[in-house]
Amino acid sequence: RAKGRGRNMHLAYVSAAANRDPERLALELALRGALKHGEFSVHYQPRIDVDSGAPVGAEALLRWHHPHMGMISPARFIPVAEETGLIESIGEWVLRAACEQNRLWRESGLMPGRIGVNLSARQFRHADLALRVVQLLKETGLDPQHLELELTESMLMEDVDTAVATMTCLKNYGVSIAVDDFGTGYSGLSYLKRFPIDTLKIDQSFVREITSDPASAAIADAIIAMAQRLNLDVIAEGVETPEQCRLLRESGCRYMQGYLFARPVPTEDLTKLLRVGHVGRHL
Numbered sequence: 001r002a003k004g005r006g007r008n009m010h011l012a013y014v015s016a017a018a019n020r021d022p023e024r025l026a027l028e029l030a031l032r033g034a035l036k037h038g039e040f041s042v043h044y045q046p047r048i049d050v051d052s053g054a055p056v057g058a059e060a061l062l063r064w065h066h067p068h069m070g071m072i073s074p075a076r077f078i079p080v081a082e083e084t085g086l087i088e089s090i091g092e093w094v095l096r097a098a099c100e101q102n103r104l105w106r107e108s109g110l111m112p113g114r115i116g117v118n119l120s121a122r123q124f125r126h127a128d129l130a131l132r133v134v135q136l137l138k139e140t141g142l143d144p145q146h147l148e149l150e151l152t153e154s155m156l157m158e159d160v161d162t163a164v165a166t167m168t169c170l171k172n173y174g175v176s177i178a179v180d181d182f183g184t185g186y187s188g189l190s191y192l193k194r195f196p197i198d199t200l201k202i203d204q205s206f207v208r209e210i211t212s213d214p215a216s217a218a219i220a221d222a223i224i225a226m227a228q229r230l231n232l233d234v235i236a237e238g239v240e241t242p243e244q245c246r247l248l249r250e251s252g253c254r255y256m257q258g259y260l261f262a263r264p265v266p267t268e269d270l271t272k273l274l275r276v277g278h279v280g281r282h283l
């Protein structure tokens with residue numbers, strides 16, 4: 001552990017990938033300073049109830065603005081954070097920020113609904129994850145029913161028994177669990193019986209092709225039908241066009257996220273949307 005042994009020790013702990021690739025090394029070193037330099041923020045993308053146009057929840061999405069490199073996408077830096085272990089502290093920071101903000105919205109009389117927070121594989125693997133989440137909820141004063149943790153299928157399948165134990169613990173405490181990017185894993189479906197899941201998020205790849213590819217349309221339709229039979233909520237991700245929205249709606253999907261309704265926005269912008277109470281125009 002480099003902790004407490006001075007700055008130069010960090011250099012001894014760069015990943016194998018960084019040793020091969022100078023660009024990657026720069027990213028890694030910058031990432032190490034990002035938390036303490038306050039370079040992270042959380043954006044929120046509302047989940048819309050398309051029957052009413054009302055925001056009924058939001059997803060917290062991490063943003064990193066580096067003073068020289070500019071905005072760096074999570075698709076690029078999350079894997080680096082994961083590999084270096086930095087995701088532990090970054091992930092905890094996001095979770096705290098989202099819970100804190102949700103409580104603040106509620107205190108000001110707004111109803112943001114559940115906030116979804118993405119967990120990384122490494123965070124989920126941690127034996128004391130459930131305990132940490134419970135502690136954070138207590139510290140931030142947020143009711144557990146207003147938090148939803150987003151996990152991917154591959155994370156669930158890595159160690160099924162531990163996953164079941166962690167999720168059951170969270171569920172008993174009142175925290176909801178969503179399966180993110182649903183339909184893209186290679187896990188089969190029987191795990192849906194074993195895990196205490198609340199929500200399926202249809203992966204955006206199916207939504208993107210729903211109007212052009214009959215197979216994608218059939219898969220999206222089947223996921224929605226299955227979710228209904230299993231009594232799970234279902235959210236379509238990455239909805240960009242009215243046509244996609246219409247097809248999903250016809251299949252019975254009521255909750256959606258996507259640029260058609262709103263991009264991920266800074267806190268203040270979600271506050272405005274919550275005040276207005278609906279997205280309206282396209283519906």
Ligand code: C2E
Binds near residue numbers: 061075150204264
């Ligand atoms: P995700 O959890 O599946 O999040 C959805 C991604 O789709 C977000 O990208 C969002 O901005 C984008 N998106 C939303 N609506 C649309 C749309 O209509 N069209 C298109 N093309 N894209 C849309 P983002 O914010 O770049 O995040 C990418 C991924 O990075 C996330 O995928 C998630 O896996 C990861 N991530 C983001 N924030 C965190 C975090 O705090 N912790 C962890 N562990 N992972 C995070």
Ligand code: MG
Binds near residue numbers: 059118180
């Ligand atoms: Mg997500």
Ligand code: MG
Binds near residue numbers: 180181201203237
């Ligand atoms: Mg997703």
Ligand code: MG
Binds near residue numbers: 180181
């Ligand atoms: Mg994803």
